[in-house]
Amino acid sequence: MFKKMLVLAVFVFSFASLSFANKTYVIDTPTAGVLSYGAYDMGFRCFSYGNIISNINFGIFKPLDIGASWELDKFIGKDQAQVAVPALNIKLRLYGGSMVLPQLAIGYDGQGYFINNDYSGKYLQREKGLYIVIGRELFADGLIFNVGANVNNFLKTRVYGFINAMAPVYKEAVYFMTEYDNVNYFPHARLSCGLKFALTEYIDVDCIIRDCWGKESVGRISNERVFRISYSGKF
Numbered sequence: 001m002f003k004k005m006l007v008l009a010v011f012v013f014s015f016a017s018l019s020f021a022n023k024t025y026v027i028d029t030p031t032a033g034v035l036s037y038g039a040y041d042m043g044f045r046c047f048s049y050g051n052i053i054s055n056i057n058f059g060i061f062k063p064l065d066i067g068a069s070w071e072l073d074k075f076i077g078k079d080q081a082q083v084a085v086p087a088l089n090i091k092l093r094l095y096g097g098s099m100v101l102p103q104l105a106i107g108y109d110g111q112g113y114f115i116n117n118d119y120s121g122k123y124l125q126r127e128k129g130l131y132i133v134i135g136r137e138l139f140a141d142g143l144i145f146n147v148g149a150n151v152n153n154f155l156k157t158r159v160y161g162f163i164n165a166m167a168p169v170y171k172e173a174v175y176f177m178t179e180y181d182n183v184n185y186f187p188h189a190r191l192s193c194g195l196k197f198a199l200t201e202y203i204d205v206d207c208i209i210r211d212c213w214g215k216e217s218v219g220r221i222s223n224e225r226v227f228r229i230s231y232s233g234k235f
Helices: 003-011
Strands: 039-047 051-060 064-073 087-093 105-107 113-114 123-125 129-137 144-152 159-171 176-179 190-198 202-209 224-232
Touching: 051 113, 064 113
Parallel strands: none
Antiparallel strands: 039 051, 039 224, 051 064, 064 087, 087 105, 105 129, 113 123, 129 144, 144 159, 159 176, 176 190, 190 202, 202 224
């Protein structure tokens, strides 16, 4: 195991001059950033129970991203797979930021995690829903903070909060990611962290530990290991 990790580290450091293709999300929470005009991002997220989420996003206009994602539960393994309804994602950057003021974006993310077995179309871990987020670089070069709020149930309105950060570990080839989601509702609060590796100019790989020290319950997995890979390009 140590030899494999060492080989991976050497491979990643060999691309130390590269920057990341996608900084629009940290782990589960969005940033205030959007894709550049004409750019696209596609990726796969592998997590517990053999589940996979595929997603694709497009920079339709300069400040606007539109995309979709699709969860396949138990896709890997011998159990019968379950298919969720594809989810819509949209983000609009309202303000690009300045030396004093942060970036500001609003959006909607319909992608949750773990399909509910009652076939209601809902997730055991609910989607972000409608959100607003501000973000900017603080304290050091490359250290980016984002703070936001979201609502995912318009019948029983509850406003959730989130905060996330990304910090360079080794130039722009390795970043440390962390976030605290649902900060104002402790039963659903999640602390997550991970490392983002720039393998090439177009490919990012994320190794994530999700819901650190959380309490196990239905639809909640403590210290969940998540692997994510994304590819970005431009038309």
